[in-house]
Amino acid sequence: CWKYLSLLxxxxxxxSLCLNAFQFxxxxxxxxxxxxxxxxxxxxxxxxxxxxxxxxxxxTEMNNMETHMNNRETEKSTLEQEVTRLRRxxxxxxxxxxxxxxxxxxxxxxxxxxxxxEQNYPTRPNHQQLEEQQxQQLEEQRQEEEQRKQQEELQRDQxxxxxxEEQQxQLEEQQxQxxxxxx
Numbered sequence: 001c002w003k004y005l006s007l008l009x010x011x012x013x014x015x016s017l018c019l020n021a022f023q024f025x026x027x028x029x030x031x032x033x034x035x036x037x038x039x040x041x042x043x044x045x046x047x048x049x050x051x052x053x054x055x056x057x058x059x060t061e062m063n064n065m066e067t068h069m070n071n072r073e074t075e076k077s078t079l080e081q082e083v084t085r086l087r088r089x090x091x092x093x094x095x096x097x098x099x100x101x102x103x104x105x106x107x108x109x110x111x112x113x114x115x116x117x118e119q120n121y122p123t124r125p126n127h128q129q130l131e132e133q134q135x136q137q138l139e140e141q142r143q144e145e146e147q148r149k150q151q152e153e154l155q156r157d158q159x160x161x162x163x164x165e166e167q168q169x170q171l172e173e174q175q176x177q178x179x180x181x182x183x
Contacts, residue, residue: 032181039177043170050166057159061152068148086130 036177036181043174046166046170050163054159054163
């Protein structure tokens with residue numbers, strides 16, 4: 001009788017140890033799955049944050065571009081009005097009037113231009129200097145626009161490089177995690 005009882009106790013002990021080992025293996029597998037899900041969550045959260053920041057940067061850049069374009073259109077219309085005014089003055093053969101009503105009239109007591117005796121028409125003011133100034137202003141504006149475009153292109157390149165580095169880092173992290181799973 002004791003013989004059978006001891007045999008039964010040994011079988012129960014071995015069976016209990018086997019079940020404990022099986023449960024430990026199941027729990028270990030579940031822990032690995034949870035860790036994998038947690039890592040996936042962190043990766044997706046990081047991607048979402050990067051996308052959100054990119055969208056915010058794009059919106060800011062679009063607003064800046066829109067403001068800049070509006071300023072350029074206003075400046076263009078102002079320049080067109082100035083050119084039209086100058087052309088009218090040239091066609092009339094007189095001196096251009098002061099376009100800014102806020103400025104004091106420095107020429108209030110001046111006499112009109114006198115005609116050349118041999119040509120019988122009024123002398124024209126020197127527009128060459130004014131045209132040269134306008135050309136210089138346009139050239140400076142063009143150079144500023146080129147510099148701004150180069151800076152924007154440089155910023156876009158840096159952003160692209162940063163995103164590529166972030167993707168490379170994430171890829172290396174995933175590969176490292178896969179290697180840890182294999183081990």
